[in-house]
Amino acid sequence: MSKSQNSPIPLKYRPLTFNELIGQELVSQTIVNAIKMDRVANAYLLTGVRGVGKTTTARIIAKMLNCSSKNREELNFTPCSECENCIAITESRSVDVYEMDAASRTGISDIRELIEGVQYAPVSSKYKVYIIDEVHMLSTSAFNGLLKTLEEPPQHVKFIFATTEVRKIPTTILSRCQRYDLKRVEPEEMIIFLKKISENEKINYDTGSLKIIARAADGSVRDALSLLDQSIAFTDGNLSETKIKDMIGINNSEEIYELLNLIVGGDTNNSIAKINSFYDQGVDPSMIIRDLIVATHQIALIKINAEEGVKSSLTEKEFSEIKSLAENIEMPTITMLWQMLNKGLREISSAFSPISSIEMLVIRIAYLNSMENPDKILNEISNELKMVEKDTTKDVSAEDIEIDSKVKEIIDFFPGTKIETIEN
Numbered sequence: 371m372s373k374s375q376n377s378p379i380p381l382k383y384r385p386l387t388f389n390e391l392i393g394q395e396l397v398s399q400t401i402v403n404a405i406k407m408d409r410v411a412n413a414y415l416l417t418g419v420r421g422v423g424k425t426t427t428a429r430i431i432a433k434m435l436n437c438s439s440k441n442r443e444e445l446n447f448t449p450c451s452e453c454e455n456c457i458a459i460t461e462s463r464s465v466d467v468y469e470m471d472a473a474s475r476t477g478i479s480d481i482r483e484l485i486e487g488v489q490y491a492p493v494s495s496k497y498k499v500y501i502i503d504e505v506h507m508l509s510t511s512a513f514n515g516l517l518k519t520l521e522e523p524p525q526h527v528k529f530i531f532a533t534t535e536v537r538k539i540p541t542t543i544l545s546r547c548q549r550y551d552l553k554r555v556e557p558e559e560m561i562i563f564l565k566k567i568s569e570n571e572k573i574n575y576d577t578g579s580l581k582i583i584a585r586a587a588d589g590s591v592r593d594a595l596s597l598l599d600q601s602i603a604f605t606d607g608n609l610s611e612t613k614i615k616d617m618i619g620i621n622n623s624e625e626i627y628e629l630l631n632l633i634v635g636g637d638t639n640n641s642i643a644k645i646n647s648f649y650d651q652g653v654d655p656s657m658i659i660r661d662l663i664v665a666t667h668q669i670a671l672i673k674i675n676a677e678e679g680v681k682s683s684l685t686e687k688e689f690s691e692i693k694s695l696a697e698n699i700e701m702p703t704i705t706m707l708w709q710m711l712n713k714g715l716r717e718i719s720s721a722f723s724p725i726s727s728i729e730m731l732v733i734r735i736a737y738l739n740s741m742e743n744p745d746k747i748l749n750e751i752s753n754e755l756k757m758v759e760k761d762t763t764k765d766v767s768a769e770d771i772e773i774d775s776k777v778k779e780i781i782d783f784f785p786g787t788k789i790e791t792i793e794n
């Protein structure tokens with residue numbers, strides 16, 4: 371990587387060639403082969419979640435198509451990053467590469483303007499390349515305008531589309547594109563990448579700190595790079611697990627485990643106090659539920675001895691904490707937690723007061739968990755209701771069912787349980 375020493379990390383390590391683009395080897399190999407065999411598609415479609423590298427990949431493809439290096443074969447048809455064309459594309463000033471963000475320009479007139487020049491030959495490259503980001507945002511008439519060109523594009527024209535929502539693209543367009551699904555970068559791969567950069571930058575770090583950054587980035591190289599940049603500034607180049615946790619805050623797994631421990635232990639008062647302290651720090655209540663769901667899933671995996679994936683994504687300290695938590699929670703409680711938390715997550719999105727909603731959720735869980743065999747009770751409710759549902763089309767209430775008073779009490783306390791089991 372021969373970029374200037376003092377530029378910020380995200381800019382300095384933004385991939386310029388496919389070799390530097392981590393996690394997308396399949397895409398690069400396929401396109402290299404197509405260029406070698408002179409079978410370049412007229413249109414490429416790049417899909418994937420945000421931050422996975424779609425626009426970066428689009429620019430790299432544009433460079434592969436237009437690189438004017440004399441050593442193309444020696445470079446195995448990857449862009450040289452040094453010729454006039456490559457540099458112009460990197461700096462977004464190539465006269466033959468047009469970039470458009472469909473999120474802000476959705477109409478037919480925008481597309482018309484864009485493809486007006488399609489008939490004219492490129493100025494200084496082999497191809498005219500049209501990159502359209504968030505292409506699913508185009509209006510129907512804009513798609514129709516584009517389709518005409520896609521059906522019979524001039525030899526010198528290539529399209530590269532990028533999207534986060536492939537289902538919103540008409541099939542007439544899809545069928546004319548070579549599609550590549552860019553995958554999220556796996557945590558293990560991301561950690562290796564971050565290690566390489568930290569060593570290159572002569573940064574002090576411990577593995578725990580990089581694991582936390584990789585996890586917070588959730589598969590996005592862009593997010594990982596900007597978090598690393600922020601971490602270096604925050605810690606003055608001495609990354610430690612504790613400091614990075616302080617910086618990221620929200621993703622502090624240990625605190626989530628502590629909360630889960632309080633909830634399962636029936637300590638409702640302290641659970642609510644903890645939730646409120648998260649809330650005061652600006653954490654979204656639905657985020658707390660999400661984190662609890664993730665932790666519950668991790669515990670279940672540990673319980674069935676499928677802990678490898680959990681281990682690799684957590685720091686040593688976190689893993690030892692969740693492991694001891696797993697030892698203290700029985701499988702029926704995990705099942706109950708899973709059901710209740712997922713239900714809580716659905717409820718909170720439409721709740722009048724999200725913070726009250728999560729408090730009520732914790733109270734319900736503690737109440738249910740204080741009984742013997744909470745999952746048995748939930749199942750019992752579910753079975754009773756299914757039987758009643760088969761017999762009658764009337765609204766079902768606890769009074770219609772001959773079950774013990776404890777279960778009746780629960781049905782009244784968990785009105786959502788009824789609706790959910792009947793839908794099943």
Ligand SMILES: [Zn+2]
Binds near residue numbers: 436437439450451457
């Ligand atoms: Zn080049």
